[in-house]
Amino acid sequence: MNIIETLEREQIAKLNATRQVPDFQPGDTLQVNVKVVEGERSRVQAYEGVCIARSGAGINENFTVRKISYGEGVERVFPVYSPMIESVKVVRRGKVRRAKLYYLRDRRGKAARIVERAETAEAKTARIEAKAAKKKNAKTAAATAAAAAE
Incomplete structure (x- = not known):
């Protein structure tokens, strides 16, 4: 390269x-x-x-x-x-x-x-899992920020 x-x-x-x-x-x-x-x-x-x-x-x-x-x-x-x-x-x-x-x-x-x-079944499950992971990361980030604020 x-x-x-x-x-x-x-x-x-x-x-x-x-x-x-x-x-x-x-x-x-x-x-x-x-x-x-x-x-x-x-x-x-x-x-x-x-x-x-x-x-x-x-x-x-x-x-x-x-x-x-x-x-x-x-x-x-x-x-x-x-x-x-x-x-x-x-x-x-x-x-x-x-x-x-x-x-x-x-x-x-x-x-x-x-x-x-049309969305394939694999793509749909991957999208749902990514959305759930993003939501989970947001919750943990909010909890960490709240703990740091105290």
């Missing part, structure tokens, strides 16, 4: 420590919370749409999200590890058989629908 790949992996690990990027693929409906700077003020803006492509690798990985805003198609390309992205949430998982969904650009309304992917 060369030096550049090593540095990229270190940067990705550092960025993943601060915020977790969920596992998503084209066809999934995403809600991307983007930091918007207007003059001296900054705020978080939600951008929700269908992921139509993922490209690049490593630190240079991008994904394209398409939404219809006031009857007009709007696409935005986000770098996965950009500091301007506060969070990415998978709203709905889509079932598609392509890696690039550029054909959705020519379709409107019901023709542009994507079938929802």
Whole structure:
């Protein structure tokens, strides 16, 4: 492995420590919370749409999200590890058989629908277990904080 790949992996690990990027693929409906700077003020803006492509690798990985805003198609390309992205949430998982969904650009309304992917039993149990573990960790953290406060 060369030096550049090593540095990229270190940067990705550092960025993943601060915020977790969920596992998503084209066809999934995403809600991307983007930091918007207007003059001296900054705020978080939600951008929700269908992921139509993922490209690049490593630190240079991008994904394209398409939404219809006031009857007009709007696409935005986000770098996965950009500091301007506060969070990415998978709203709905889509079932598609392509890696690039550029054909959705020519379709409107019901023709542009994507079938929802059924969740497997293993994925469902893993999701429930992860939720329970997160809840348990929150309780222990709260108990530790309460004990430290006394």
